[in-house]
Amino acid sequence: MSHVKPNREYSRAEYISDAVVHGLGIGGALIAGPVLVTLAAIWIGDPGLVTALGVYAFTLLAMWVCSALYNLVQREDLVSGLRRLDQSAIYFKIAGTYTPFIALASGSLGFLAGIWAVALAGASLIILSPGRVAVLAIALYLALGWAGAVLGGPLVSTLSPLGFWLLVAGGLTYSAGVVFNVWGSLPFHNTIWHVFVLVGTVFCYAAIATEVALAA
Structure with a gap:
């Protein structure tokens, strides 16, 4: 989940702190995702909703795992490939987050298709590009993330x-964290950015869990 590398080497303390945040993200996703899917299956039992939550849980875990691989594996020969994997996973996580809300709304399938189409296009751009689309990627992440507020009225x-308001809090947290993502010269900027991602993820998860509980 990083797009701008600093013009310096990360310190050991920075790597350790970032590893802790990623550990919390991966551990949380491994527990919280299956719990949400299981509760939805027990409380509501709708196959479409359970599938949508499964997609969300998978993309959430994939985002944290891909980010950990890119940010913590110190292999120069793997940097380019891991960067593209990391950046692509973010698109799918954003689309994955929308999916349960649309399943709960029992509609807006055209909007969902559009969100996933943009996510696939963004990921393809990252994978096929020569690695010079960092600014465009960040802009597209933000546009995709806020598309629901602008275009998803019925949703x-x-x-x-x-x-x-939990969803709005998540969006604002992610957006504010971008400042630290691109502030490469700031010590611990990567850790700070990932803390924002972790907090934003908690807000979005809480929003989904709230809607599932109310639908039960």
């Missing part, structure tokens, strides 16, 4: 007040 209108 937003189905959310509970608590779910809505």
